Amino acid sequence: MTETISLDAARRIALAAQGFQAAPSADPGRPAPGVRSLGALVHRLGVLQIDSVNVLERSHYLPVFARLGAYATADLDRLTHRAGSGLIEYWGHEATFMPVSSWPLWRWKMSARRAKAAADPSHWSHANGPMLDWLLDDLAANGPQPASAVEHEASVRRGPWWGWSDVKTGLEVLFAWGLVVSAGRTPSFERIYALPEQVLPSTVIDAEPSRQEAISSLVSHALRATGIGTVSDIADYYRLPVADSRRVIDDLVDAGVALPATIRSTGSAATDSAATGSSTAARPRPVWIHRDAARPRRIRRDALLSPFDPVVWTRPRAERLFDFHYRIEIYTPAPKRVFGYYVLPVLLDGVVGARVDLKSDRATGRLLVQSAWLEPGAPADATDRLASLLRDLADWQGHGEISVGSRGGGVEALAAVLRAGRHESP
Numbered sequence: 001m002t003e004t005i006s007l008d009a010a011r012r013i014a015l016a017a018q019g020f021q022a023a024p025s026a027d028p029g030r031p032a033p034g035v036r037s038l039g040a041l042v043h044r045l046g047v048l049q050i051d052s053v054n055v056l057e058r059s060h061y062l063p064v065f066a067r068l069g070a071y072a073t074a075d076l077d078r079l080t081h082r083a084g085s086g087l088i089e090y091w092g093h094e095a096t097f098m099p100v101s102s103w104p105l106w107r108w109k110m111s112a113r114r115a116k117a118a119a120d121p122s123h124w125s126h127a128n129g130p131m132l133d134w135l136l137d138d139l140a141a142n143g144p145q146p147a148s149a150v151e152h153e154a155s156v157r158r159g160p161w162w163g164w165s166d167v168k169t170g171l172e173v174l175f176a177w178g179l180v181v182s183a184g185r186t187p188s189f190e191r192i193y194a195l196p197e198q199v200l201p202s203t204v205i206d207a208e209p210s211r212q213e214a215i216s217s218l219v220s221h222a223l224r225a226t227g228i229g230t231v232s233d234i235a236d237y238y239r240l241p242v243a244d245s246r247r248v249i250d251d252l253v254d255a256g257v258a259l260p261a262t263i264r265s266t267g268s269a270a271t272d273s274a275a276t277g278s279s280t281a282a283r284p285r286p287v288w289i290h291r292d293a294a295r296p297r298r299i300r301r302d303a304l305l306s307p308f309d310p311v312v313w314t315r316p317r318a319e320r321l322f323d324f325h326y327r328i329e330i331y332t333p334a335p336k337r338v339f340g341y342y343v344l345p346v347l348l349d350g351v352v353g354a355r356v357d358l359k360s361d362r363a364t365g366r367l368l369v370q371s372a373w374l375e376p377g378a379p380a381d382a383t384d385r386l387a388s389l390l391r392d393l394a395d396w397q398g399h400g401e402i403s404v405g406s407r408g409g410g411v412e413a414l415a416a417v418l419r420a421g422r423h424e425s426p
Contacts, residue, residue, distance in 0.1 A: 003261040009295065010228050010263050010287070011321055011350045016294040017227025018311055019044060020301045020347070024069030033068040035075045039086055041067060042079070046221050047096035049308040050089070053330060055342045056358045057397065058189065060097060062306035070396045081185040083144065083199040089182035089191065093239055093313065103181070103204055105218055108211035110178030124169060131170045136179065136195070144183035144194035147171050215240055219248040223258055225310065227293040230285050233317045237310065249288055258288040302385050303347040304393060312345050324352040324375065334426065340371045340407065346386055353378035354386050354410065360397055367394040370425045371407035372414045383410060387417040
């Protein structure tokens with residue numbers, strides 16, 4: 001039997017599954033979330049996406065702040081920067097931190113990448129086999145180390161400043177193949193490489209689930225973490241093959257774990273299109289709900305979402321569920337940007353009601369609001385609530401001032417509420 005639910009109900013299910021059901025405690029005497037809470041959150045989400053852009057804050061810190069409130073980033077560093085912490089890195093969505101217990105679930109992908117490279121004569125590894133062997137020997141002899149610490153004539157970067165040396169390229173190839181793993185990060189956020197036996201427990205090294213078993217486990221977790229989604233939504237959580245994910249979902253339906261559903265038509269052509277993924281809104285897409293998904297009557301949460309937050313990282317899903325069209329514009333030339341360089345969606349209860357382009361000006365101790373925009377359907381008090389979120393973010397980052405720029409339809413009202421200084425946006 002297929003259940004029919006409203007779009008609002010679907011949003012609440014999705015947000016509750018992602019940890020937005022309860023607001024962080026406002027009690028000033030309550031201790032900040034510690035390592036245990038942070039680790040539990042990563043296990044719940046399954047992954048924290050990594051991104052190198054640090055114009056506001058490195059992306060993996062932001063989903064934690066959005067869900068748990070102010071915390072010490074040093075506590076998250078204890079989990080993400082140290083071997084043996086219970087977390088590890090691999091390509092779980094894109095580059096991600098994940099529970100170390102998840103690492104064996106990617107052996108099939110590691111093997112597939114190695115086989116693809118072997119079948120491609122133009123792959124870097126064919127001309128650099130001795131380098132790969134040397135790197136493995138060097139790690140065995142000298143232990144875990146970042147690429148910059150590996151002494152070899154091929155360590156010199158070639159080309160522009162972002163170009164990788166052959167040492168870095170080789171380590172990344174071995175990392176993709178699973179012959180080398182992450183052993184944390186340096187204070188400058190450089191990945192440390194190690195042989196698996198140097199940092200992983202034997203139970204993890206010895207675990208060899210089949211491809212089918214691994215994908216079944218990942219799809220099951222993706223359904224739980226998303227709460228509700230189409231096959232493509234659920235597959236994209238871990239960037240899994242859609243056909244394989246569909247077969248697993250069929251099995252989960254048979255087991256009573258995945259409940260088939262459709263999202264009820266709202267009567268609005270624009271919203272129907274967002275809900276169904278169809279420009280004509282003629283036939284809703286089938287979705288599945290996890291059997292244990294919470295179904296709150298209301299989401300009472302405001303949060304700033306990273307561009308790489310699971311709520312919005314599958315852009316078509318964000319459009320269907322939240323009627324929110326979102327594209328990150330980091331790589332768009334400045335004159336062609338619509339909203340800004342590093343734009344964060346703003347969650348206001350059950351809707352994405354605004355977006356802001358933010359920058360942390362560490363030299364002057366200011367949080368810069370380069371642009372601010374309210375979305376159609378934003379709550380009447382959206383500006384006041386956005387101002388509160390920005391104050392909390394500034395406090396968390398240790399900024400003593402917020403300055404509001406000149407771009408976006410929401411900047412004038414926001415500056416007035418914040419009583420903020422102003423600057424000209426780039």
